[in-house]
Structure formats: structure tokens, C-alpha cells
Amino acid sequence: MSANPVSSQTRLSLAFGGHSAAGAKAANQDAFALGRPGAREAEHHGWAAALADGVSNASHGGPAAVLSVTSFVQDFYATPASWGTHRRASKLLAALNQWLCHCGLGRQQWLTTFSALVLKGNQGYLYQVGDSQVALIRDGQWQVLTASHNNGRVLTRALGAEPHLRVDTHQLQLQAGDRFLLSSDGFHDHLKPKQIKAELARQNDLETTAQRLVQLAQEHGSRDNVSCLIIEVQQCPGDQPQQLLQQWQHLAIPPILAAGQSLDHYQVVRCLHASPRSHLYLVRDRQQGGLWVLKAPSPNLEDHHSQLAALAREAWVGQCLSHPNLMTTRLNHNSRFLYLICEYIDGQTLSQWHQDHPNPEIQRLRPVVDGIVAGLRALQRQQMVHRDLKPDNVMIDTDGNIKLIDFGSMGAGSLQELPGWQQLSQAVGTADYSAPETQLEQPADNRSDLFSLGVILYELVCGQLPYASKRPGQRRRLSDWRYRSLRQWQPNQPLWLDSLLEQATAADPKRRLSSLSELQQRLHHPQTGGNERSLPLARRYPVRFWQGVSAILMAALVAQWLVG
Numbered sequence: 001m002s003a004n005p006v007s008s009q010t011r012l013s014l015a016f017g018g019h020s021a022a023g024a025k026a027a028n029q030d031a032f033a034l035g036r037p038g039a040r041e042a043e044h045h046g047w048a049a050a051l052a053d054g055v056s057n058a059s060h061g062g063p064a065a066v067l068s069v070t071s072f073v074q075d076f077y078a079t080p081a082s083w084g085t086h087r088r089a090s091k092l093l094a095a096l097n098q099w100l101c102h103c104g105l106g107r108q109q110w111l112t113t114f115s116a117l118v119l120k121g122n123q124g125y126l127y128q129v130g131d132s133q134v135a136l137i138r139d140g141q142w143q144v145l146t147a148s149h150n151n152g153r154v155l156t157r158a159l160g161a162e163p164h165l166r167v168d169t170h171q172l173q174l175q176a177g178d179r180f181l182l183s184s185d186g187f188h189d190h191l192k193p194k195q196i197k198a199e200l201a202r203q204n205d206l207e208t209t210a211q212r213l214v215q216l217a218q219e220h221g222s223r224d225n226v227s228c229l230i231i232e233v234q235q236c237p238g239d240q241p242q243q244l245l246q247q248w249q250h251l252a253i254p255p256i257l258a259a260g261q262s263l264d265h266y267q268v269v270r271c272l273h274a275s276p277r278s279h280l281y282l283v284r285d286r287q288q289g290g291l292w293v294l295k296a297p298s299p300n301l302e303d304h305h306s307q308l309a310a311l312a313r314e315a316w317v318g319q320c321l322s323h324p325n326l327m328t329t330r331l332n333h334n335s336r337f338l339y340l341i342c343e344y345i346d347g348q349t350l351s352q353w354h355q356d357h358p359n360p361e362i363q364r365l366r367p368v369v370d371g372i373v374a375g376l377r378a379l380q381r382q383q384m385v386h387r388d389l390k391p392d393n394v395m396i397d398t399d400g401n402i403k404l405i406d407f408g409s410m411g412a413g414s415l416q417e418l419p420g421w422q423q424l425s426q427a428v429g430t431a432d433y434s435a436p437e438t439q440l441e442q443p444a445d446n447r448s449d450l451f452s453l454g455v456i457l458y459e460l461v462c463g464q465l466p467y468a469s470k471r472p473g474q475r476r477r478l479s480d481w482r483y484r485s486l487r488q489w490q491p492n493q494p495l496w497l498d499s500l501l502e503q504a505t506a507a508d509p510k511r512r513l514s515s516l517s518e519l520q521q522r523l524h525h526p527q528t529g530g531n532e533r534s535l536p537l538a539r540r541y542p543v544r545f546w547q548g549v550s551a552i553l554m555a556a557l558v559a560q561w562l563v564g
């Protein structure tokens with residue numbers, strides 16, 4: 001394995017070296033692997049390393065070890081770039097474990113220990129099953145980061161041992177100069193930390209150091225397979241924004257454009273929308289033909305990095321998505337201007353559609369909800385949250401198809417792991433439609449988009465919002481959100497729909513509907529019947545209830561006046 005450093009001024013810089021030997025045994029059942037990602041993969045996936053020690057008394061311990069490390073590292077870079085590291089690793093390890101369990105049916109046993117280390121940005125992520133080990137040397141101090149799943153000489157956990165896999169996880173912040181050592185028990189059971197540190201101090205070449213350490217373990221009595229992989233952090237990005245944000249930072253914001261003017265090879269047909277944040281133009285591609293939408297930040301945002309970061313995020317997100325219910329985007333390569341090219345959707349926004357259909361029947365709304373749900377599910381598979389779902393960000397084309405647009409507030413597992421990203425992109429969407437947790441600066445998940453969808457459906461039904469409008473800063477607690485019954489505006493609306501919308505827009509995510517499927521199922525197959533009669537009168541007949549309360553109060557006042 002090469003020990004040459006992999007470096008960049010803006011990315012994580014590593015050096016590494018490793019060695020494995022059969023030792024006194026006839027066959028080597030250890031295996032290790034380190035991915036060699038390209039620049040894009042290194043930025044959004046990170047560097048993945050794994051070491052496995054096949055269980056010696058298993059019939060296929062060695063093949064299990066080789067399969068585990070090679071599959072984990074190779075498949076790691078085949079997962080969506082938007083996934084976070086923990087999601088990526090847990091999905092891969094669960095699949096690996098299921099496959100090894102399947103291979104182990106009958107008399108065969110495919111069992112192996114497994115340790116993985118992922119280095120991304122300024123963070124390290126560890127995953128451990130069995131008694132292999134990951135240790136850290138920082139500022140001369142030795143620290144074992146993993147626990148051994150070994151009761152005496154009996155393994156209590158291993159890949160392929162049982163269908164339900166339990167994996168130890170650990171996360172830490174990286175520092176320049178950190179050295180990680182992944183090793184099998186044939187290595188770390190026979191060398192003391194001071195011996196390892198002394199050898200690391202003596203050698204500059206990590207490949208040579210790994211070979212020497214393996215030899216030392218054998219000289220100190222190891223009769224097992226002996227393996228170690230050394231990874232050194234030469235430079236990490238700290239808290240500075242990474243490549244994603246730096247790609248657009250040097251570009252110029254385009255001037256305001258008029259019909260007939262051109263930017264690069266895009267000719268403006270007309271301005272579609274202008275706001276203090278951005279300008280949207282319908283443009284014609286003079287090179288490849290066709291109509292597109294050019295989105296550029298407003299010239300006054302030159303020094304507003306958080307707003308410019310939203311455009312950079314939208315550009316990156318668009319490269320991760322491909323779905324008929326999501327807008328497509330493409331980047332403007334080789335341009336000195338900062339802008340994004342988006343799919344032109346010939347149609348109208350859901351807000352415009354609602355103006356033309358102010359009192360739609362529920363059966364007419366079901367296809368609209370289905371299209372939005374399809375787009376949100378595609379985002380879920382990418383571990384993304386839209387965070388700015390509202391009628392203006394839902395398009396209906398001339399064929400009635402639904403497309404979600406505007407990814408400037410998008411949250412993604414991978415983006416949250418980029419140093420400095422959260423500080424530059426704290427967009428929370430539009431207050432009337434955004435889930436309470438996003439406005440309270442709490443983590444958003446797919447239930448946040450479900451809340452927004454519930455608000456949209458409520459508004460489409462009655463033209464009002466389930467919560468009184470307030471500025472985000474006016475709400476500090478979940479109790480500040482008080483649901484207003486749908487039947488307050490339209491008394492003839494069915495109770496099942498009011499109940500569904502109340503649960504879909506519950507301020508507390510724990511009380512909200514659990515999934516988009518549940519919303520869709522209950523919208524298409526209403527739950528009606530006896531449970532409605534158990535609701536209080538104020539919910540079943542709100543107008544008549546409050547009319548009655550008013551009459552009683554009036555009568556009490558008249559009686560008090562007569563008595564007086």
C-alpha cells in the first residue's frame with residue numbers, strides 16, 4: 001500500500017501505510033482496505049478505511065474478512081452523496097451482515113470482526129464489531145477508541161453471527177497530526193503503546209513503519225495473523241468552509257438583465273421574478289437550444305454570504321437529484337458569473353392554481369398531494385429535507401404533473417457534516433409554512449416537510465392557515481402554536497379531514513403523523529364513523545357551539561342587569 005500523502009489546500013490531507021502477515025499460521029485471515037476517492041467523493045463521502053479479522057474457527061473466516069472490507073469500501077462511494085456518514089455506514093453494515101448470515105446457513109460459517117474509520121472534513125467516525133481495534137495517538141498520548149467484544153477468549157459480536165447487528169459507533173473532531181492505528185488482535189495483544197509510539201517516532205515512512213510493527217508483534221510472541229493500518233492526518237480544514245462553498249466565492253454576481261440581453265450563451269426572453277434575494281429569468285440556450293430558467297442572486301447580496309450559500313447549496317443538491325416530481329438543475333461551468341440553470345416548467349405555481357380554484361373538492365386535491373408526496377419521498381431516499389415547502393415552491397405543469405422547486409433551504413445529511421456549512425446557511429424557509437422545530441433552530445427531519453404539506457393542504461381546503469401568522473421571533477415555545485379548527489372557517493367540512501390536518505400540523509413532532517404514507521392513506525381512505533361522535537361538541541359543531549356559549553353569556557348578563 002502506498003504511503004504517499006493525499007493533499008489539497010482546501011481538503012483533508014492524509015498519509016497512510018499498512019501491512020498484513022499470516023505469521024505462524026498457514027493462511028492469513030486478516031484483511032484491510034482504504035478507499036482512494038476522487039476530489040468530489042472525498043469531499044462528500046470522506047475517506048473510508050476498514051480492517052477485519054476472520055474468526056479462526058469459522059469455516060469461511062478469511063473470505064468473510066476480505067468480502068467485508070472490500071465491499072464496505074467500494075460500496076461506500078456508491079451511496080448517494082447527500083447521505084450522512086452514519087446513515088451510509090449503518091446501511092452498508094446491515095446489508096453486509098445479512099449477506100454473511102445468509103452465506104452461513106447450514107454448516108458454513110462466515111464470521112469476522114470488523115473496524116471501520118471514516119475521515120471527512122474535520123470529523124472522524126468509527127464503527128466497531130468484535131475485537132479488532134482502532135487507536136489514536138494525539139500529542140503523544142495513546143487512546144484506544146473502540147471496545148473489545150470479547151468475553152475472555154470468546155467473541156460476543158461478529159459480522160455474520162446474528163441477524164440483528166449491534167455496532168458500536170463513535171465520532172470525534174480531527175486535529176492535524178492525529179495518527180490512527182487499525183489493528184487485529186494478533187497485533188495489539190502483543191505490542192505495548194510505548195513500543196508503537198517509539199517506532200512511529202523513529203520512521204517517517206508509514207508503510208515501512210507498518211511492516212516493522214508487524215514484525216515486532218511476531219517477535220514478541222504473536223502466533224496469530226498480524227495486521228495494522230496507519231492513517232495520519234497531515235492537514236484538516238478546521239472550521240473553514242470546504243470546497244463546496246469556495247467554488248462560487250470568487251464568481252461575480254450578474255447585473256440585472258433585460259429581455260434580449262445575454263449572459264454567456266443564455267439569452268433572456270423575459271424576467272419571471274425579482275426579489276431582494278434573487279432574480280429569475282426565462283432564457284434560451286443558444287448552444288443546445290431549449291428554454292431554461294436562470295437564477296441569479298440579486299446584486300445587493302454581494303456581501304451576504306449566507307444568502308449566496310443558499311444558491312451554492314441549491315446547485316449542489318440539484319446534482320444529487322433525478323426524479324419526475326423534482327425540478328432538475330445544471331451548473332454553469334466555465335463562467336465567471338454566479339448563477340444556476342433550472343428546468344423551465346411550463347405551468348403555474350400551486351398558489352396561482354389555488355386562485356383559479358378557491359374551493360376545490362377533496363378529490364381534486366388528492367392528485368396534488370400525491371405528486372408532492374412522491375417528490376418528498378425522493379428527497380427522503382437521499383436523506384434530504386426540503387425545509388421551504390409552500391405553494392409558491394410547488395409547480396403544476398400543463399399536463400397536471402407536480403414538481404417541487406427551490407432547493408435553497410434544503411437540508412442534507414452530508415451537508416451537515418461539512419465544516420462551516422451550518423454557520424453560512426441557516427435558512428429556515430417561510431414562517432407560515434415552516435415546521436416549529438425549524439423556526440426554533442432545532443433539527444429538521446422528514447416530519448418537518450410533512451408539517452408543511454399539512455399546512456398547504458389546510459390552506460387549499462379553506463383558504464386560511466391552521467396557525468395565526470406571526471414572525472418567527474415571536475414564537476419561542478411549541479405551545480405558541482395553537483391549531484385552529486378547519487370547521488371554524490368551513491363548518492361543513494368533515495370531521496375526519498379536520499382531525500387529519502390537526503395531526504399532520506401538530507406543533508410537537510412527537511405528536512405529528514409519523515409518515516407521508518399515513519397522510520396519503522387517510523386522505524384517500526377517510527376514517528369516519530363512531531370515533532367522530534366521541535369528539536367534544538366544540539369540535540363537532542364549532543359555530544353552533546360558540547353561538548350557544550355566546551347566547552348563554554348574553555342571557556347571564558341580561559339576568560344580572562335585571563336583578564341589579
